[in-house]
Amino acid sequence: MLGLARLNLKISLLVLAPILGVVLGWSYLPHFVFVLLVACAAIAALSVTLGRDAWRQSHQAAAPLPTAKAAPQPRVRRAEARAAKRGEVLLSPDATVTLSDERATAGVDDVFTSLDNELVGLLPVKRKVEEIASLLLVDRVRQRFGLSAPRPNLHMCFTGDPGTGKTTVALRMAELLHRLGYLEKGHLVHVMRDDLVGEFIGQTAPKTKRVLDRAMGGVLFIDEAYYLYRASDSKDYGQECIDILLQVMENDRDKLVVIMAGYKDRMDGFFESNPGMSSRIAHHIDFAPYQLDELVAIGRGMLDQSSYYLSDDAEAAFREYLTIRMDQPRFANARSVRNELERARLRHAHRLASEPQLDRSRDDLMRLESADILTSPIFSLLGIDE
Numbered sequence: 459m460l461g462l463a464r465l466n467l468k469i470s471l472l473v474l475a476p477i478l479g480v481v482l483g484w485s486y487l488p489h490f491v492f493v494l495l496v497a498c499a500a501i502a503a504l505s506v507t508l509g510r511d512a513w514r515q516s517h518q519a520a521a522p523l524p525t526a527k528a529a530p531q532p533r534v535r536r537a538e539a540r541a542a543k544r545g546e547v548l549l550s551p552d553a554t555v556t557l558s559d560e561r562a563t564a565g566v567d568d569v570f571t572s573l574d575n576e577l578v579g580l581l582p583v584k585r586k587v588e589e590i591a592s593l594l595l596v597d598r599v600r601q602r603f604g605l606s607a608p609r610p611n612l613h614m615c616f617t618g619d620p621g622t623g624k625t626t627v628a629l630r631m632a633e634l635l636h637r638l639g640y641l642e643k644g645h646l647v648h649v650m651r652d653d654l655v656g657e658f659i660g661q662t663a664p665k666t667k668r669v670l671d672r673a674m675g676g677v678l679f680i681d682e683a684y685y686l687y688r689a690s691d692s693k694d695y696g697q698e699c700i701d702i703l704l705q706v707m708e709n710d711r712d713k714l715v716v717i718m719a720g721y722k723d724r725m726d727g728f729f730e731s732n733p734g735m736s737s738r739i740a741h742h743i744d745f746a747p748y749q750l751d752e753l754v755a756i757g758r759g760m761l762d763q764s765s766y767y768l769s770d771d772a773e774a775a776f777r778e779y780l781t782i783r784m785d786q787p788r789f790a791n792a793r794s795v796r797n798e799l800e801r802a803r804l805r806h807a808h809r810l811a812s813e814p815q816l817d818r819s820r821d822d823l824m825r826l827e828s829a830d831i832l833t834s835p836i837f838s839l840l841g842i843d844e
């Protein structure tokens with residue numbers, strides 16, 4: 459009862475006070491001042507009301523959902539979280555899956571098809587890539603069942619002579635790791651010593667960190683990695699770079715894959731001097747030099763991609779060319795094949811252009827003749843042709 463009386467008194471005061479104010483103001487103040495005061499009061503009241511509504515709305519949006527407040531969230535396990543990140547629903551324990559479906563969903567088969575079509579031979583390399591893909595595929599299915607396992611270490615070392623396909627396979631590997639959900643972006647950052655190591659004190663750490671930042675989420679491909687370490691030079695900053703790399707390869711292995719590449723014997727020497735680095739590389743893949751038949755097949759594939767082909771005589775000449783070239787210094791396997799075929803295209807174009815009055819068919823424009831190969835200086839023993 460007492461509460462009700464108090465409430466009535468408050469309401470009466472709230473109603474009476476403004477009326478009394480209006481009457482007194484109208485009686486004692488000049489009229490234009492009175493109108494001004496009423497307008498200011500109205501504007502102030504309006505802005506307070508609108509401001510309060512906006513504040514209330516923003517707080518409602520930011521506030522956690524009522525369910526989250528009611529029950530503390532259980533800890534989501536890492537495997538479940540990774541599957542959820544890919545937008546997959548967790549499977550029940552008695553469900554079954556086929557790995558072929560899983561491969562198709564991940565789009566892995568496309569990568570293998572382009573690896574097969576693009577690269578002649580390299581069977582041991584392709585088998586190793588397939589093994590790594592299988593491991594990640596099984597890991598991915600396990601995550602869908604909520605089975606957790608530590609992420610495999612996928613830092614690698616590609617050894618082999620120049621032009622044996624190391625960079626090309628690394629690009630495909632980055633794409634594969636991305637499709638299988640191991641890497642977030644799947645790009646490749648190609649660097650050499652100069653991109654990582656500074657010449658003066660204080661330059662190396664920021665340089666290396668900038669490169670690492672760029673490579674995060676993808677593959678860091680360090681070409682001729684042995685140049686990072688110079689045993690003979692005690693003032694060399696390469697060791698500082700190696701130390702940073704070692705740390706990141708250990709701590710950020712789920713965000714970055716490091717692939718080191720170079721000649722096999724020099725890489726072996728590098729690992730002997732840096733056992734820490736050796737123990738962080740899980741996969742060593744050796745790229746063997748190509749045999750003559752493989753080089754010819756690589757050449758055929760390259761020409762086919764650009765709508766050219768070798769006549770029978772031209773292919774025989776090209777074999778002869780490669781036989782000589784393989785024994786020369788600075789032979790770079792498939793790269794030497796590409797370079798020679800580009801020169802052959804130049805000679806072909808020059809041959810056609812030197813007789814401009816003749817009719818030329820579509821086939822004439824596609825076919826390389828033996829003359830386009832045999833005019834290489836290599837046959838006149840003028841020296842190295844690259």
Ligand SMILES: Nc1ncnc2c1ncn2[C@@H]1O[C@H](COP(=O)(O)OP(=O)(O)OP(=O)(O)O)[C@@H](O)[C@H]1O
Nearest residue numbers: 576577578619620621622623624625626756792793
């Ligand atoms: N097996 C192959 N089949 C077809 N083309 C190939 C093959 N291997 C390499 N190539 C081609 O040869 C060229 C050189 O290959 P790549 O750059 O991958 O070699 P690399 O081993 O990285 O060489 P380097 O050690 O000199 O850096 C590329 O154009 C690539 O497409």
Ligand SMILES: [Mg+2]
Nearest residue numbers: 624625626681
């Ligand atoms: Mg390369």
